[in-house]
Every structure is written in C-alpha cells, then in structure tokens.
Amino acid sequence: MDDDTGTLPPKQDFSGWFNDILWRAEIMDVRYPVKGLYVWYPYGFAIRKFVYNRLRELLDRDHEETLFPLLIPEQEFMKEAEHIKGFENEVYWVTHGGTTPLDVKLALRPTSETAIYPMYALWLRSHADLPMKYYQIVNTFRYETKQTRPLIRLREITSFMESHTVHATWDEAEAQCEYELGLTKEFYDGLCIPITISKRPDWDKFPGADYTIAVDAIMPNGRTLQIGTVHHLGTHFSKTFSINYEDKNGEQQLANQTCYGISERSIAALISLHGDDKGLILPPAVAPVQAVIVPITIGKRHEDVLAAAKKLESDLKAAGFRVKMDTRDMRPGAKYYWWELRGVPLRLELGPRDIDGGKVMAVKRTGEKSSLELATVCDGVTRVLAEITEGIRAKAEEHTKSHLCSVDSMDALNTALNDGNVAVVHWCRERECGDAIEEKANSSILGTEVRSPYVAATDGKCIVCGKPGKATLVGRTY
Numbered sequence: 001m002d003d004d005t006g007t008l009p010p011k012q013d014f015s016g017w018f019n020d021i022l023w024r025a026e027i028m029d030v031r032y033p034v035k036g037l038y039v040w041y042p043y044g045f046a047i048r049k050f051v052y053n054r055l056r057e058l059l060d061r062d063h064e065e066t067l068f069p070l071l072i073p074e075q076e077f078m079k080e081a082e083h084i085k086g087f088e089n090e091v092y093w094v095t096h097g098g099t100t101p102l103d104v105k106l107a108l109r110p111t112s113e114t115a116i117y118p119m120y121a122l123w124l125r126s127h128a129d130l131p132m133k134y135y136q137i138v139n140t141f142r143y144e145t146k147q148t149r150p151l152i153r154l155r156e157i158t159s160f161m162e163s164h165t166v167h168a169t170w171d172e173a174e175a176q177c178e179y180e181l182g183l184t185k186e187f188y189d190g191l192c193i194p195i196t197i198s199k200r201p202d203w204d205k206f207p208g209a210d211y212t213i214a215v216d217a218i219m220p221n222g223r224t225l226q227i228g229t230v231h232h233l234g235t236h237f238s239k240t241f242s243i244n245y246e247d248k249n250g251e252q253q254l255a256n257q258t259c260y261g262i263s264e265r266s267i268a269a270l271i272s273l274h275g276d277d278k279g280l281i282l283p284p285a286v287a288p289v290q291a292v293i294v295p296i297t298i299g300k301r302h303e304d305v306l307a308a309a310k311k312l313e314s315d316l317k318a319a320g321f322r323v324k325m326d327t328r329d330m331r332p333g334a335k336y337y338w339w340e341l342r343g344v345p346l347r348l349e350l351g352p353r354d355i356d357g358g359k360v361m362a363v364k365r366t367g368e369k370s371s372l373e374l375a376t377v378c379d380g381v382t383r384v385l386a387e388i389t390e391g392i393r394a395k396a397e398e399h400t401k402s403h404l405c406s407v408d409s410m411d412a413l414n415t416a417l418n419d420g421n422v423a424v425v426h427w428c429r430e431r432e433c434g435d436a437i438e439e440k441a442n443s444s445i446l447g448t449e450v451r452s453p454y455v456a457a458t459d460g461k462c463i464v465c466g467k468p469g470k471a472t473l474v475g476r477t478y
C-alpha cells in the first residue's frame, strides 16, 4: 500500500519496530481518524482469518457460535452493580436515532454479558437444557483511557471472541474454566506462543466474577500482554438476570456461569514474539502464503524455468499448500526482501541449474537453506515447514524462559523488572503486601497458582512481610 521508504527499525527498538511493521507488512493502517480505531489491510486480515479459523475449530469442539446485538439498553446494562462499576467509564452510549433522541440510551457492548444474559434467562428452563456453551466473535467498544495501540489496546476491539457458558453447579462451571484454559493452551501452542497462566489477584478480577484466570505472554521488551482471560462468574449474573432452571426434583436453581475472552492481542503476540529485524516470521499454520516460488529467469533458459515453476506451483497447490509465484519484473534480492518482510515461512528458488539437477532451493525464513528433490517436493515442503514451526517455537520458548527470574528481595525485584524480565516472587497474598509490591516496584501482580513449565510452584517467605507465601508472577504490563 505504501511505497517503501527506509527500513524497519531493529527489533531491539521494539515499539518502533512494532509500529513500523504494522504498515510495512500491511497488517493495520493506523491513520483512521478516530483514536483507538484502526483499519485491517487485506494481508493482516488474511492472517487474522487463519488465526481465528483455528480458534473457531477449537471452540466448535465444545461450543456453538451465535451472534447477539451490538446495542444494549441502559436498563439491562445497569443491572449488575460490580459490572457497571467496572465498565461505567469505558462504555460508549448511543443517544439518538437520526435527529430523534432515543427514549432509552443504548450502550455499545464493551463485552456482552448484559446483552446475552437476559436472553439466556428466556432460553434456560430445565436442567436438561444445560450445559449451554455459546460464543461469538464480534467487535466491542471500550473507551480506553490508557494509551491506545493497534492490536494491543483498541477502543474498537475488532476481533473479540467471547464465550459465555451456563452450568448446573459451581463445580461444573469450574471444570469448564479448566477446559477453556486447555483450549487456550492448544490455541497458543498452534501459534508457537508460550504462555503463563495465573490466577489474577482479587482486585484485578473481571467485574462480577468469582475469580479470573489469565493467560499472559512475555513480549520482546519483557512487558507482559494479557492474551486471554477465563472468568468463573458463579451465580453473580444469574441472580441479577434470573437465569435459573428446574432441577431434577422440580426445584428452581440458580445457574452457574463462565465467560472467556480472546482478542486481536493474540495477533499482536504472534507478530511480536516471532518477528526479527527483517520483518514478520509467520508459523506456517497461519501464514496466508506458506511458500513463495521465485523463478531465477536471468539468461536464456527463461521459458524452461517458468514452465518448471508453474508445474511446481500447481503441484504444491494441489497438495493443499498456500503458494504464490513471484514473476514481477524485480531483482530476485528485492523479491526476497519483500516476502521476508511479510513473514512468508518458505522461499523456493528455481533456476536453470536446479532444474537440470531436478531440484529446487528451499530457503527457510528462519535462515537455513537446503535443496529439495522436485520429484518428492510435496513431502520435502511438508518436512521443511514442520522444521520451521519447531524452530519458531524453540526461539519463543527460549525467549520466555530467559525472561522469567525468581527473586527474593524488593531490590532484586526492581532490578529484574528494570532488566525487562518477569519476576517470580513469594507473596503472602495479603492486600497490603500486594500493594507494596506493586507500588515499590512499579509493577503488577500478574497472579498466583502459576502454570508455566518455567515456574516452580514453590512456597516461600513473602517478599514483603516474611510470612509464608505462594509463588507469584510480577511484571510490567501493557
């Protein structure tokens, strides 16, 4: 879309790199004239399509997809006290239809509990209707006052997956929370994104929830990004919205609920964790173009090379790969740069010598080169793409592991965070020690009950008061 002026900043300058890559790799255009609202370029939207196709595949094992209205009448939105408190400063209101003032103000959904739950109250009658497990992927609106940033903190969240489930008992709802965490782990494994899972402190849980378990990624600069949350809602909302059912004994029971959300932050983490100084590096599973064929047509064998390249392209497409052939009138080197910037995982270079030898040069976006037999090129490409995936995963795991460090003093905590790490401390879970940790180290308590292969769930002395404490993640967040 934009002619290329200059080059991408080094990834070391992460925020400069991230802002630049969004337009250079044609992900999102930030020039839309409303703060916090951004435009998907077609290429970015194609990445979103593959990422969310995968999310739908996982959700559809256990949920059904629905779609609820965007506009929520004030009286429904204002029903649940904690929910209102949590969102009253973030909700956008529609007050007019044309020039006619509306008799009832309508909220633009910041999340859809108050749109969905009045309908759940109509749908749910008997225990036989349970469990109900529905999700939608919609845009939601939050008047964010912290710094907005494309893909990370938007005022229109364009790709908001929200799951809302209803269960007969608290325990069944808890089992669903665990199920959704497992689904989220599988989703992010598919994107080669290492995650930490932890239970948010009470002061940071979702408004109206019994508890919140969050999924965080450690970004290149050591700050953490919350890329998913699962909330056990208990009967908070079913009380407010009269979501009850007749149990086996004919008694009316309040339902127990969960809700669960993932947004385009998943794509922010994908871009940020895997990219390098040359641009994006996309795991083949979600790459709109998995392999680009570049015919080397310098010299007289022009026709042979093009014919062989066309055959290669059709063979690979027939085998189900997403392949493009680049025959633009450009120097090969300029083509390489163009596709590397867009994170295409594999480049196939085909020249006269390759054809004569019945081979094609396979160049991984992660660096290594190897030559594949054209006769078995589909198996070769399958193997090489799998190697690329494992290379991307290993690099991200190494990054995450090396940015987690255990500390047992406030000084060491400050140093760890200033060095761009996430700290593992012991915390007694008392509010005042929590406040001390957050204030003295300018940090956020991410959570306890930490689940990560790189964090030992040990007990120890609270870093503030010395009383028995639990392993706790502390970081600086987006």
Ligand SMILES: Nc1ncnc2c1ncn2[C@@H]1O[C@H](COS(=O)(=O)NC(=O)[C@@H](N)CS)[C@@H](O)[C@H]1O
Pocket (backbone or CB within 6 Å): 110, 111, 112, 113, 142, 144, 151, 152, 153, 154, 155, 157, 161, 162, 163, 206, 226, 227, 228, 229, 231, 259, 260, 261, 262, 263, 264, 265
């Ligand atoms: N302004 C925002 N921009 C982008 N993503 C956001 C924004 N606010 C929240 N998210 C993402 O959306 C997820 C769900 O949001 S939430 O508030 O935690 N939870 C809910 O809204 C619940 N109703 C579950 S859907 C968060 O984990 C976070 O990854």
Ligand SMILES: [Zn+2]
Pocket (backbone or CB within 6 Å): 427, 428, 429, 430, 433, 462, 463, 464, 465, 466, 467
């Ligand atoms: Zn303490």
